[in-house]
Amino acid sequence: xxxxxxxxxxxxxxxxxxxxxxxxxxxxxxxxxxxxxxxxxxxxxxxxxxxxxxxxxxxxxxxxxxxxxxxxxxxxxxxxxxxxxxxxxxxxxxxxxxxxxxxxxxxxxxxxxxxxxxxxxxxxxxxxxxxxxxxxxxxxxxxxxxxxxxxxx
Amino acid sequence: xxxxxxxxxxxxxxxxxxxxxxxxxxxxxxxxxxxxxxxxxxxxxxxxxxxxxxxxxxxxxxxxxxxxxxxxxxxxxxxxxxxxxxxxxxxxxxxxxxxxxxxxxxxxxxxxxxxxxxxxxxxxxxxxxxxxxxxxxxxxxxxxxxxxxxxxxxxxxxxxxxxxxxxxxxxxxxxxxxxxxxxxxxxxxxxxxxxxxxxxxxxxxxxxxxxxxxxxxxxxxxxxxxxxxxxxxxxxxxxxxxxxxxxxxxxxxxxxxxxxxxxxxxxxxxxxxxxxxxxxxxxxxxxxxxxxxxxxxxxxxxxxxxxxxxxxxxxxxxxxxxxxxxxxxxxxxxxxxxxxxxxxxxxxxxxxxxxxxxxxxxxxxxxxxxxxxxxxxxxxxxxxxxxxxxxxxxxxxxxxxx
Ligand code: FES
Ligand SMILES: [Fe+2]
Numbered sequence: 001x002x003x004x005x006x007x008x009x010x011x012x013x014x015x016x017x018x019x020x021x022x023x024x025x026x027x028x029x030x031x032x033x034x035x036x037x038x039x040x041x042x043x044x045x046x047x048x049x050x051x052x053x054x055x056x057x058x059x060x061x062x063x064x065x066x067x068x069x070x071x072x073x074x075x076x077x078x079x080x081x082x083x084x085x086x087x088x089x090x091x092x093x094x095x096x097x098x099x100x101x102x103x104x105x106x107x108x109x110x111x112x113x114x115x116x117x118x119x120x121x122x123x124x125x126x127x128x129x130x131x132x133x134x135x136x137x138x139x140x141x142x143x144x145x146x147x148x149x150x151x152x153x
Numbered sequence: 154x155x156x157x158x159x160x161x162x163x164x165x166x167x168x169x170x171x172x173x174x175x176x177x178x179x180x181x182x183x184x185x186x187x188x189x190x191x192x193x194x195x196x197x198x199x200x201x202x203x204x205x206x207x208x209x210x211x212x213x214x215x216x217x218x219x220x221x222x223x224x225x226x227x228x229x230x231x232x233x234x235x236x237x238x239x240x241x242x243x244x245x246x247x248x249x250x251x252x253x254x255x256x257x258x259x260x261x262x263x264x265x266x267x268x269x270x271x272x273x274x275x276x277x278x279x280x281x282x283x284x285x286x287x288x289x290x291x292x293x294x295x296x297x298x299x300x301x302x303x304x305x306x307x308x309x310x311x312x313x314x315x316x317x318x319x320x321x322x323x324x325x326x327x328x329x330x331x332x333x334x335x336x337x338x339x340x341x342x343x344x345x346x347x348x349x350x351x352x353x354x355x356x357x358x359x360x361x362x363x364x365x366x367x368x369x370x371x372x373x374x375x376x377x378x379x380x381x382x383x384x385x386x387x388x389x390x391x392x393x394x395x396x397x398x399x400x401x402x403x404x405x406x407x408x409x410x411x412x413x414x415x416x417x418x419x420x421x422x423x424x425x426x427x428x429x430x431x432x433x434x435x436x437x438x439x440x441x442x443x444x445x446x447x448x449x450x451x452x453x454x455x456x457x458x459x460x461x462x463x464x465x466x467x468x469x470x471x472x473x474x475x476x477x478x479x480x481x482x483x484x485x486x487x488x489x490x491x492x493x494x495x496x497x498x499x500x501x502x503x504x505x506x507x508x509x510x511x512x513x514x515x516x517x518x519x520x521x522x523x524x525x526x527x528x529x530x531x532x533x534x535x536x537x538x539x540x541x542x543x544x545x546x547x548x549x550x551x552x553x554x555x
Contacts, residue, residue, distance in 0.1 A: 052482060069486055144343055148483040
């Protein structure tokens with residue numbers, strides 16, 4: 001498999017694992033220094049906002065606490081399309097930009113609606129043993145998320 | 154024991170101040186009356202002054218009474234509010250939520266207005282109107298606007314209403330020492346939820362629902378001092394809840410809370426509910442402001458703002474943002490739970506569900522789980538509406554004379 005292919009597969013697997021709420025599996029795709037951010041730009045206040053930010057440990061804590069909270073149990077489905085992979089051989093990294101659409105499906109009746117759109121900006125490390133996520137920033141275009149959601153995109 | 158149909162509709166065995174008829178949350182007629190008798194007469198937060206920092210900056214606002222409004226800072230630095238409605242053929246004047254416009258020119262037929270609401274140009278005016286209509290006849294409708302209580306821009310549709318200061322009275326007194334420094338909005342998002350606006354305000358007016366929050370159950374309720382906090386009601390339907398210490402380390406992953414907020418005791422929490430649908434919420438290092446904009450009996454748009462200090466260093470701001478979003482952001486632990494709660498009430502209480510009563514009956518010497526905050530709100534609601542929240546359709550008969 002080419003590096004580009006394995007990088008793409010990493011992005012897609014990260015989506016599938018989170019869709020399945022396989023948090024352990026998701027974290028296994030991440031480097032120890034992993035950083036995760038959800039951001040959005042608010043034209044109303046003319047500012048970039050950070051809506052969620054964690055290191056790997058923070059993500060682990062979040063995942064551990066999730067079942068203890070009251071949450072919307074409607075499953076979500078992440079659709080990613082890798083737009084670009086920019087190799088930085090010297091640093092053993094790739095910068096990856098993917099389009100992201102998140103759909104939410106109600107438990108009762110299974111109605112699916114578009115929940116959010118945005119882009120994934122990933123830094124992938126290529127230092128042997130297959131590509132891993134070093135950093136992921138989800139930049140959301142959608143800012144109206146209704147009652148919100150506890151599981152990161 | 155479960156109850157049959159007749160028992161289900163029987164009035165709760167509590168004083169009539171301690172429950173409400175759920176039709177106040179679902180009835181279309183009551184909703185229209187609320188827009189007219191409450192929202193169009195009360196002072197409402199439209200935005201924060203930091204959202205219109207420069208001359209000619211504007212910010213649009215959907216007023217809960219229904220009126221589209223824009224706020225504009227004039228060349229004299231005064232902040233004014235106007236209907237966002239063109240006096241010609243009723244077009245919206247400003248389409249974007251924010252911007253900067255020396256002249257507000259309607260895109261339809263290019264009538265122009267200045268920052269004080271005067272019409273400055275009617276295109277081909279004399280040709281079409283001769284002397285029958287002049288620019289002076291078609292100025293914008295100005296809405297009363299005042300800045301206060303933390304630098305918020307308040308508006309009032311009612312030209313005859315009391316001043317903002319009179320309206321608030323002492324209700325925000327607890328927060329006064331914490332609002333001496335200029336603040337700045339760093340977070341803004343909206344949520345539309347199929348529920349009644351009062352149910353959101355109710356959730357912001359009672360802490361009994363800490364049972365819903367895993368985070369609060371373990372960081373607040375189990376700590377000494379939690380049950381000592383008191384509710385205080387103020388004229389015009391406002392209420393405040395005093396400070397308490399919260400032990401953040403009790404939550405796995407909770408960090409040492411270093412930054413805090415000037416005037417707020419470490420670990421403190423101050424919450425003030427302003428009638429009819431605004432809440433100041435100061436905790437850890439962040440001020441949160443909710444503004445409810447009802448869109449129908451069972452639909453509300455809530456605006457959420459997070460504020461820090463204007464003087465924040467980048468590091469301080471980052472910490473405030475982190476504190477805010479962990480709990481109160483769209484992916485935060487508590488906000489989602491709160492919204493899930495009122496969304497569920499909307500599901501159970503919409504018209505024709507045969508929901509009947511909502512009980513606000515807890516009495517615990519006005520302390521944290523007392524439901525006096527909601528009772529205080531509904532007393533004011535009833536006064537302004539000329540309806541009783543427990544009997545909104547005036548159906549109950551006076552007891553027969555002995
Ligand atoms: S509708 Fe605005 S100029 Fe005609
Ligand atoms: Fe809550």
